[in-house]
Amino acid sequence: MPPATALMDDVVVEILLRLPPDEPGCLVRACLVSKPWRRLLTGNAFLRSYRKFHAAPPMLGFLHRLYDEDPCVARFVPTAKSFRPPRNRRCWYALDARHGRALFYDSESEQKPAEFVVWDPVTDGHRRIPLPETPKSWNAAVLCAVDGCDHLDCHGDDPFLVAFVGVRQEEGIWITSACFYSSEASSWSSTSFVEHPDASIEMQPSALSGNAVYFLCDPSTRILQCDFVGERKLSVIDRPDVHENNVVLITAEDGTLGFAGVQESSIYL
Structure with missing residues (x-):
């Protein structure tokens, strides 16, 4: 005994x-x-x-963009009573949050060039990333880069990727490009390209499903699919013809790609 x-x-x-x-x-x-x-x-x-x-890690809060502030302020709204990040982020435009990290665009460029910032809200540690060439319309996402990770305990010091997509016009043709920043290599990857008729990318949160991250195109008729393993291909898929306005991409409970739409006072998934 x-x-x-x-x-x-x-x-x-x-x-x-x-x-x-x-x-x-x-x-x-x-x-x-x-x-x-x-x-x-x-x-x-x-x-x-x-x-x-x-199992699934808890949601400790969400990021809220305060547009009525000048410059823009990213405010962390806690959902746990005992968790309070050190401070709000002035001049940091919130783009994405996933796997224990948040991604911001630091727009304060008077003293320095604009940058991406990857922030760990638990430790308050952050890492600055130089921007690739930015067209007028673009978006970005952050995700864990640890092979086989269950994402139950991702930390800011662990390897991560930043996916960047942008749209530009060349000779009357709209071309979308995508590249990835690796925290391990401290550099951006080579760029992938795809042609499609949408003129811009919505600054809506991305969605992760399987080995791809997805972005909405404006006017929300198509979706960009960026595979972040292997050859890291970029492709375009049509969006289902539902809820023309107020649509965001989500990851469904079974891990597949889904939509959340608002109609009158109801949310539809």
């Missing part, structure tokens, strides 16, 4: 595993109970079990 202390540790672990992940302050307060509890809670074995027990 195992000693009583070992049995007690097992019981404590089973109890602490059930602390709500959307209130990280509960874990912090539990660490202050005693040194044995702190060792349990900060150990790799408990952290792995905690992530596995709760």
Whole structure:
């Protein structure tokens, strides 16, 4: 029979595993109970079990663009009472958030060129990325680049990719280009091209499904598909003829590409 202390540790672990992940302050307060509890809670074995027990990571908040401010302010609106990022981000235009990171366009270019910023809201760490050649219409997304990652514990220090798509006109033909920034290589990839009749890309959040990230075209009749593995191809697919206005791309619960549309006072998925 195992000693009583070992049995007690097992019981404590089973109890602490059930602390709500959307209130990280509960874990912090539990660490202050005693040194044995702190060792349990900060150990790799408990952290792995905690992530596995709760599966999908919690949503700690969302980014809200304040357009009535000059310059633009990105405000983090927390959904967890005990989680508060250090501050709002002035001159940072929020583009995307995924896998524990948020992507911004830093528009304050008086003292320096405009840049992308990848921010970890938990640690407040950030990394600045030089922009590729930017046409008038463009969009970008951030995603984890760790092979086989389950995305339950992505950190700002882990490898990531930034997908960039832009539209320009050449001799009356609209051409869309795409390239990827690798945090490991600290450089942008070669550029892929595709022709299609849409004149611009909507500055709406992208959606991730499988090995591709998707962007809406304006006037929302087509979707750009950017594969980020292998040859990293760029292609265009037609959008279903539903909800002409107020449509955003989403990742459905089964991981496939989906839509969210608003009609009158209802949301349709």
